[in-house]
């Protein structure tokens with residue numbers, strides 16, 4: 001099924017599709033076509049920005065495409081899959097949607113359709129997504145190689161089980177938003193000292209980048225926090241406020257809320 005230049009059709013042209021496309025266009029191995037739900041302005045923007053082909057309907061591209069990436073809301077999958085089912089032949093169908101696992105795709109598509117589920121994050125646009133993926137029961141090694149080729153274009157990837165993607169979606173997919181929310185507060189606090197927004201953003205981004213690098217050393221987060229908190233010093237006073245306000249509970253509550261919302 002795999003031609004030299006693999007043809008990938010995105011159904012959905014929103015935030016996640018654009019982040020993946022931005023990462024992928026830097027690889028020459030893909031021809032990318034994109035369609036959406038009728039927002040012409042958005043489709044034209046995607047064409048201008050990334051130099052990809054746009055089509056009004058997936059029907060225009062279906063016969064020539066190798067891979068279909070479903071980058072539309074979870075709730076929109078049901079009716080689209082019903083329609084797609086009549087046209088699926090040799091295609092690899094990959095969804096990025098929260099809660100839409102390979103079992104769901106396989107139930108909705110003709111018997112034997114190769115399917116996969118990837119859970120990226122928006123850092124895909126910088127080639128820095130931490131993406132989880134899993135394959136359905138009819139994907140072979142060349143489908144998986146093709147998928148991995150796409151995933152390596154947008155960052156790092158890890159193969160896990162279907163159940164694990166359900167459980168980990170809030171961690172790798174959603175939690176970047178929690179980090180950005182914390183960064184926003186820190187930037188605002190920094191600006192109170194009189195630095196410009198640009199300076200505040202630089203120092204917070206570098207601080208988070210440094211902390212991420214420290215996490216990769218293998219040292220435990222608890223030990224790393226301990227190393228920052230000089231006994232009786234300023235950080236310990238801050239950590240004490242986080243503890244007394246149940247920071248752990250707040251973060252796990254946010255993860256639980258993501259799980260509840262992801263159920264389709």
Ligand SMILES: NC(=O)C1=CN([C@@H]2O[C@H](COP(=O)(O)OP(=O)(O)OC[C@H]3O[C@@H](n4cnc5c(N)ncnc54)[C@H](OP(=O)(O)O)[C@@H]3O)[C@@H](O)[C@H]2O)C=CC1
Pocket residue numbers: 011012013014015016017035036037038039040042043071072073074076080096097098119120121122173174
């Ligand atoms: N944003 C993120 O960080 C992440 C998102 N995801 C998943 O990615 C998917 C898309 O999310 P996101 O990009 O944030 O959402 P957006 O709202 O930014 O984009 C949704 C896109 O889907 C299109 N769409 C909606 N319904 C249909 C339909 N029936 N047929 C064709 N296209 C349709 C919209 O079309 P139009 O342009 O016409 O409005 C739009 O282009 C979701 O399933 C989400 O779970 C996964 C991981 C991370």
Ligand SMILES: O=C(O)[C@@H]1CCC=N1
Pocket residue numbers: 098169173174
């Ligand atoms: O918010 C959402 O529903 C998507 C799924 C994971 C990240 N963004």
